Amino acid sequence: MAVKDYIRERFFPHMWCAGCGHGIVLNGLIRAVEKLGIDKSAIVMVSGIGCSSRIAGYLDFHTLHTLHGRALAFATGVKLSKPELNVIVPMGDGDALAIGGNHFIHAARRNINITAIVMNNRIYGMTGGQCSPLSGYGTLASTAPYTNVDQSFDVVQLASAAGATFVARSTGFHVQQMTEIIQEAILHNGFSVVEVMSQCPTYFGRRNRQGDAVDMLKYMQKITTPIGSKAKEQNPELIERGVFVRKELPEYCSAYDTVIRRAKEGK
Amino acid sequence: MSNNIRFVQGNEACVEGALYAGLEFFAGYPITPSTEIAEQLSSRLPKIGGKFIQMEDEIASMCAIIGASLTGRKVMTATSGPGFSLKQEALGYAIMAEIPCVIVNVQRGGPSTGIPTHVHQGDVNQARWGTHGDHAIVALTASNHQDVFAMTVEAFNIAETYRTPVVLLFDEVVGHMRERLVLPEPGEIPIVERLRTSVKPGVNYHPYLPREDGRLPMSDFGGVHRYNVTGLYHDMWGFPSDEPKIINELLHHLMDKIEHRTNQLARFKEFYTEDAECLLISYGSSARSAREVVEKHRQRGERFGLLELLTLWPFPSDLIRQKAAGARLVVVVEMNMGQMCQSVRLAVDRPERVFLSNRVDGVFISPSDIEKTLHLIQGKGV
Known part of the structure; x- marks a missing residue:
């Protein structure tokens, strides 16, 4: 199927700013689904609130645009109720890890077969550029005019510690890698987390003097490196890209089938 | 002897009603005094x-x-109190997106953590207005286990019929008290199944x-x-x-689909209301004490009656106005600071004859508590 067959063309043009990285993620996601050849009716996309969450409405899947931070809780209901569906949850950094932090760690702990894509642009875009839990110490935001003194989460470490069985990171610059990782994440039987570093030239870039979208993408290329590279040894400041965790643990819905079997046998 | 008779808690009667109605999925979190519902369903559903x-x-x-x-x-x-x-x-999302679902609130004392193990009925107005924005809601209640069962089935039927969340507003006394429950046979109470579209594949479906x-x-x-x-x-x-x-039409649709059916959705019970000079209005566990008061006065030949509300929202104004029309006194019996009493005053003619008989200290309101209020109202002292 062509890419355009996965989108709801009547709802375009999209509402994202020029240069926004979320369109690149949308593209990568569609290509991943296309390569996997999954039936559109077998996919439920559940999103929360924010710029990232609007991705759901543009896609021709079953789409559920929910509440700020709560997408994974809604998604858990969908998945446990109908485990045969592929459930994909695109989230923003504030959505996933501030207001939705509790749902995030518990979905990871449960190891329910859902694919969470954290589109990390380090800012609350929809409300006009406030700092998020991923903005980082020393950055500027509309609610951190004298620089942000909040430390940030590391999505990969957080997801790994919380029990996610597939954890990866990519960027809007590394589109091929992003698509491959999303493919693998969807196929993974368990809770998978993919952090995609995405640029927000309108708010994060402008305020932090990172230039336009192209400058920001080039910057992502510069500050990241494949996992375990020589460059990382020489420069520990570099952010690693790739698959960090890939392990097998009982998946929640399959485990619940065991509960049903035990209940029916009276054990 | 039928094996359909159980001796159960109200929370278990709710579980039985939900399963009878076709419950297939439950998500919850432990909280007193509703926890037994989750515990029972963790065993029954699988x-x-x-x-x-x-x-x-x-x-x-x-x-x-x-x-x-x-x-x-x-x-x-x-859930209960803080969980609600x-x-x-x-809940507001379910109203807006028109998702059928049932939310049980076994009320305890509030505000805040309040008094978790004691009875109150202080969430009546929260059930109506707890979520932000204009909206309509259906909230049902019951005073005994047979009605807990029936109202739970009703909640599912209404949720499916009108694509709406329905709140079951029980209270700690009903939830934890044990009494007899007779399980109806399958088919004895009608069950509403979800209305699914007949639009064929490939043809545009408008949800x-x-x-x-x-x-x-x-x-x-x-x-x-x-x-x-x-x-x-x-x-x-x-x-x-x-x-x-679109905004205007959708908001009106969400309000009208419930509010325009207020009389149709009004479930209630009445005892000696036709000629009642003193009409008691109550709901939930407090209706049990109110009924005893009414029975006692009737035995003495005094014209007391009870209107027991099973539907709290949408508020059955017409019903109350009509039933209270001939009464000299209207006494609302509830375990809060007068949440339903306020609505009753708005509904009836001559609101100055409406009085509140309440108890808010976590102790179940007894018939003698109501008698004390009646004495005060009638100027007979305390």
Whole structure:
């Protein structure tokens, strides 16, 4: 199927700013689904609130645009109720890890077969550029005019510690890698987390003097490196890209089938 | 002797009613005094192939049942006081997106953590107005286990018929008290199944385009029709819209589908109301004491009557106005600071004859408590 067959063309043009990285993620996601050849009716996309969450409405899947931070809780209901569906949850950094932090760690702990894509642009875009839990110490935001003194989460470490069985990171610059990782994440039987570093030239870039979208993408290329590279040894400041965790643990819905079997046998 | 007779807690009667109605998915979080509902369902649901999940909090439980409902299941969550506060955000979502679901609140004392193990009925107005924005809601209650069962079935039927969340507002006394419950035979109480669209694959399905009778047929997630669901104002496709006409029409639709059916949705019981000079109005466990007071006075030949409300919202104003028309005194018996009493005063003619008989110290209101109020009202001292 062509890419355009996965989108709801009547709802375009999209509402994202020029240069926004979320369109690149949308593209990568569609290509991943296309390569996997999954039936559109077998996919439920559940999103929360924010710029990232609007991705759901543009896609021709079953789409559920929910509440700020709560997408994974809604998604858990969908998945446990109908485990045969592929459930994909695109989230923003504030959505996933501030207001939705509790749902995030518990979905990871449960190891329910859902694919969470954290589109990390380090800012609350929809409300006009406030700092998020991923903005980082020393950055500027509309609610951190004298620089942000909040430390940030590391999505990969957080997801790994919380029990996610597939954890990866990519960027809007590394589109091929992003698509491959999303493919693998969807196929993974368990809770998978993919952090995609995405640029927000309108708010994060402008305020932090990172230039336009192209400058920001080039910057992502510069500050990241494949996992375990020589460059990382020489420069520990570099952010690693790739698959960090890939392990097998009982998946929640399959485990619940065991509960049903035990209940029916009276054990 | 029938083996359909049980000696159970009210919370168990609720579980039986939910399973009778076809409950298939429950998400919850432990909280007193509603926890037994979750405990029982964790055991009962998997036996019939249903799903139970203990979520990370009350918010997530409410969200999870909405997600499950969209896949075509009958769903429920249960909570008490503080948990009901936490569910308000997603309850509003279910109203806006028109998702059938049932929310049980076994009331305890508030505000805040309040008094978890004692009875209050202080969430009546929260059930009506707990979530932000204009909206309508259905809230049902009961004073005994047979009615807890029946109202639970009714809650599912109303939720499915009108694509709406329905609140079951029980209280600690009803939830924890044990009494007899006779389980109806299958088919004895009618069950409403979800109305699904007859639109064929490949033909446009509009999830928010009402039929001529106002009902909105659904299509399960995973089925052939792919559509969008959102908590934003939306068009007939379920796609966000900020068009004034669409906003106006959707809000009116959400209000009217419930408020215009107030009389149709009014469930109640009445005892000696026809000629009552003193009409007691009560609901939930306090109606038990109110009924005893009425029976005692009737035995003495005094014209006392009781109107027991089973539907609290939409508020049955017409019913109350009509039943109270001939009464000299109207006494609202409840365990809060007068939440229903306020609504009754707004509903009746001559509101100065409406009095409140309440108890708010966590102790169950007794018939003698009500008698004390009656003495005061009638100027007979305390």
